[in-house]
Amino acid sequence: MEGRAFMSIRTRLFIMLLLFIILPYFLFVIFIYENSKSSIEERDLARSREELNESRADLEQYAEEMVRLPYSLFNMPEVQQVLKNGMLAETTEHVRAFENSVETYAATRPDIRQLRFYFQQDQQSLTVYQSNVSAPKPAPDYLEHLPFGEMNKLKESYMLETPHELVNEDKVAIVPESDNTVVLPIHHRITDVLSGKFLGFLTTDIEVSSFSRLLEAVTREAGTQVLLVNGNEEIVYSKDLKQIGNIMDESQLSEEGENIVLREELGEPLGDWQLIKVTSKDELFRDARETAWTNIVLGIGVVLLGTVLVLVVSRVFTKPIITLSEQVRSIEGGQMNVQLKTERKDEIGHLAAHMQEMLNRIDSHIAREYKLELEARESQLRMLKSQVNPHFLFNALQSIGAVALRSGDREVYKLLVSLSKMMRYALQADQLVPVREELGYIDSYIMLQKERFGADLPITIKVEKSIQEYRIPSMLLQPLVENYFKHSYETMRDKSSFILNGMERDGLLVFSATSYGATVSAEEIRLLREGAAGGTGLQNIAERLHLHHGDKAAFQLDNLEGKGFGVTICIPVEEQGGQKHEGVTRG
Incomplete structure (x- = not known):
């Protein structure tokens, strides 16, 4: 038509392709890339802070354990x-x-x-x-x-x-x-x-x-460096052993803003120490860049495909639009299984075929993303699993117990089980345990003594159920039972007996052990209190009570007016040793 510029359908479609597909797509790719970088950085910071906090707690617990461990030897x-x-x-x-x-x-x-x-x-x-x-x-x-x-x-x-x-x-x-x-x-x-x-x-x-095992959570990512630095800025731990003992160079940590540096202050016994995590931004955003390039390549493919589509549509444009519209409305109604293919070979037929391909690709992408999400969850669960390496000695005891069972000797097996329980409990030396577990340890010890002496033992244990979940230093009461066997029962079997009572009185946990039979003089009692007359087990109990509670705990000795020997232990309930442990009360 004269007076009006001519614009072909092909040109119009190319313009529409550029304005509504190509340009929005690449702008979207750029937006997604920048947004992903920000999101990844925020997510990594949150995760890293959480992992640093967990590693800090693990390091403090490990250091406290290693500092306190020698006291069990002393x-x-x-x-x-x-x-x-x-x-x-x-x-x-x-x-x-x-x-x-x-x-x-x-x-x-x-x-x-x-x-x-x-x-x-x-x-x-x-x-x-x-x-x-x-x-x-x-x-x-x-x-x-x-x-x-x-x-x-x-x-x-x-x-x-x-x-x-x-x-x-x-x-x-x-x-x-x-x-x-x-x-x-x-x-x-x-x-x-x-x-x-x-x-x-x-x-x-x-x-x-x-x-290394304590810092595994914060070192497993690629491009990550973890440093443990003491109060003198000396590097205590690094995967690069050459750095250990050197002064930390602050300028290299955040050089040219290419690294993300997080710090976590450690508490006692690692006071003034720092746990530092350095993450390379280049490594952190690698997946985002790869995804962006993948989307760009995919966009180029879409451009090529759209160009072909424009050429085809511009050549053949005769397929009835109504049929296609009805099918599209069915899809809009939620029927995703609609087939858009048609027998016609015109423009609409080709358009329907391409729309069908796009619908199939969408379904495929949805299925793939769902599968990837499931795999990611499974991978995360596998990473959270831990393994426990049992002690060689307990494995050996279990092996001996299995041999005893196969040989039909159940008494030996029971003794091995009791011994194994005692040894596991003994590994908790100088730790706080519920009274219930201490009583279980005493039961296992008495069981071994019954097998040794082959008779019913005159031992009575009365401990109130209300105090059996309070915590006391491990192996605090068992030495009292052991002293009874050593100093009374072995010398005066028929005339000896032992009573252990436990109760809560006026804010104190009170344990009294009374051993009738062999006795000691008042002078020997005085020497025992001063630590000058042997009594290593009793002195050990007194020293551990003093270590845990100072002057707030009491340790008293009595010769029962020549009838035997008595020990009374008092522990304040509000102290750490008297804290209650959540659990099931021992009957």
Whole structure:
């Protein structure tokens, strides 16, 4: 028509393709990419903060465990005796008992690489390397070395040193020269709890690699670096062992804004320490970039497909629109199984075919996304699973028990089960446990004694159910039962008996153990209270009560006017040792 510019259908369709498909699609790709970056960064920050918080709690718990662990060794009677008297003054039997206890202690923790004792009494030092004990060596100038002199002067109970390669301080043969394991030394100053007398030092070298499992949650992502830094800005842990012991370079952490740096302050016993996670933005946004490029390639494919479609539609445009419209309305009504294909070979026929292909692709994409979502959930559940490595000794006991069952000896199996329960409970030394678990430990011990003596034992245990979920230091009451067997029952079987009572009175947990039979004089009672008449088990109970509760707990001895021997223990309910444990009350 004259006076009006001519524009063909093909040109109109190309313009529509550009305005309504190509341009919005690429703008959408750009928008999605930028939005994904922001979303990924926010999600990663939230997840990283949560993982850092969990790792912080794990590190603090692990450090607290490793700081408190040596106290279970110090509380062993044979260890206390050697620490007080020195290595040279003890008999071969006592020294051997000490070495066996130390070897067992070291073997229970594979993350302990080396132990080193210093005995102030005779100024000797002793090295334990992977459960092997060296001969003692003179160490007259031990307190002149760092950090022992300063620790002794300030009377610090423990100190964490900067990690370094394992050092063979005593030049003993059991430590190979090729061992360059990086360790974190923890020094403990050992004193007599009752007198406060300085007894020596214990240095525990912990393998730095043991931190890896605690930091697994924050180190599993690619492009992530995790650093553990102490209060002196020294790197305590890094996957790059060359960095350990060096001063942290702040400028490299957030260089040119290419990294995301998160910090988590640690509490005691790791006060002033920091857990730092450095994430590379380049690595973090890699998936988003790959997705964007995939969408661009897909968009180019859509452009090519749309071009072909425009060419086809512009050539053949004769298919009835009504039929196609009705089918489209059916789809709008929710009938996704409508077939848009037609026998016609015109423009509408081709359009219907392409629309059908698009509908199929949508269904395919929906099914694929649903499958990917399910796989992602399953993967997340698998990652949250953990494995437990049972102790070799318990496996050995279970194996022996299985042999006993196959041999038909159920009594031996029952004894092995009781022994296994006692050993598992004993591993909780110096931990707080419900009274119910302590009573269960006593039951297992009495069962073994019944098998030993082959008779009914005159033992009565009366503990109120209302206090059986309160927490007390583990192995607090069992030594009282053991003392009865050792000092009364074995010497006066027919004339002895034992009663253990437990109750709550005036805000106190009160446990009284009465052993009728063999007795002690008032003078012996006085010596026992002063720790000068043996009584290692009783002294151990008194010291542990003092460690947990100070002067708020009471430990009383009585000779029952010559009729036997009595012990009374009082623990304040409001203290940690009296906290209630949620659980089922023991009958």
